[in-house]
Amino acid sequence: MLRKDKGICIRTTDYSETSQILTFFTADTGKLSVIAKGAKRPKSSFGGPIELLTAGDMVFSVKDSEKLGTLTEFNPTFLGFTLRKKLFALNCALFTAELLNLFTKELDPHPSIFDAAIILLRTLDKDPDNQALSKLILFEFTLLEETGSSPVFDRCINCKRDFDANWKQYYFAVSDNGIVCRDCEAAFVDKRVISRETAAYLNKSDNIPQADWGVLVSIQNLLIEYITHILERPPRTAVTILKLINSKKQI
Ligand SMILES: [Zn+2]
Structure with missing residues (x-):
């Protein structure tokens, strides 16, 4: 099931050539780690890799039995440049x-x-x-x-x-x-x-x-x-x- 939340990216790790594993501190779910598949591709739906300290609206799926969720959408509202x-x-x-x-x-x-x-x-x-x-x-x-x-x-x-x-x-x-x-x-x-x-x-x-x-x-x-x-x-x-x-x- 897809969930919506707001989150601050507090940790980024490269995973494979194209993906990232990110930890967010979210408003309703608390701390959450997700994989952002393809995020490092320049033309990904995430618009490039998600950076530390970026905050925004996120859509993700997470199963109770699994520690790692999947990020499907992320729209930054605060980029922290x-x-x-x-x-x-x-x-x-x-x-x-x-x-x-x-x-x-x-x-x-x-x-x-x-x-x-x-x-x-x-x-x-x-x-x-x-x-x-x-x-x-x-x-x-x-x-x-x-x-x-x-x-x-x-x-x-x-x-x-x-x-x-x-x-x-x-x-x-x-x-x-x-x-x-x-x-x-x-x-x-x-x-x-x-x-x-x-x-x-x-x-x-x-x-x-x-x-x-x-x-x-x-x-x-x-x-x-x-x-x-x-x-x-x-x-x-x-x-x-x-x-x-x-x-x-x-x-
Ligand atoms: Zn030589």
Whole structure:
């Protein structure tokens, strides 16, 4: 039987390529977990993935014997865009603090890391024009470079050929710290295919503020994977950063 209620989305989990499992706090039913089948398809009846902190009218079915209901309709009345921007900015700031703590040693000054951190924190505080992610990435580049952990982006780490825009395919070998060309990729197990555009921005990181959202997301995913490899564990706050940027909508 279909039921109608109003609910606030309090938890989102990806389920399969196209579906989400969502927890709502609803007015009449209380806390309820539902599967939203196909919600991650751009043309789904939900209009794309349902985001944390969205509130709205919902139609769902739930059997008493089952814990997971099925969401059939959701019409948001409150989208929480500004809240999510603030949530993202706050988590970027916490991520910055955690990275500064993990990557630096006591009584070992790095003025350029300090400057990059201040620029980032100021941007996050003012939140101008969605620059948070590009400034976060630039901070991570500075941090990696200054602490001697910078990956190699200007040549293939194997055959040493210089990076250029005519390579047929680009790979990033996470545990071997750099990009690999197509002639060499077979020798590297731990590699990710990256787009030509992403490779070009990695090679010229000064241009990152001009990159579009999709490129920034792919760079940030790659950097967190790389940082996790360097630290031998994921930074605690990285999970939330990834969750916020990997949802389809731009923050
Ligand atoms: Zn090569």
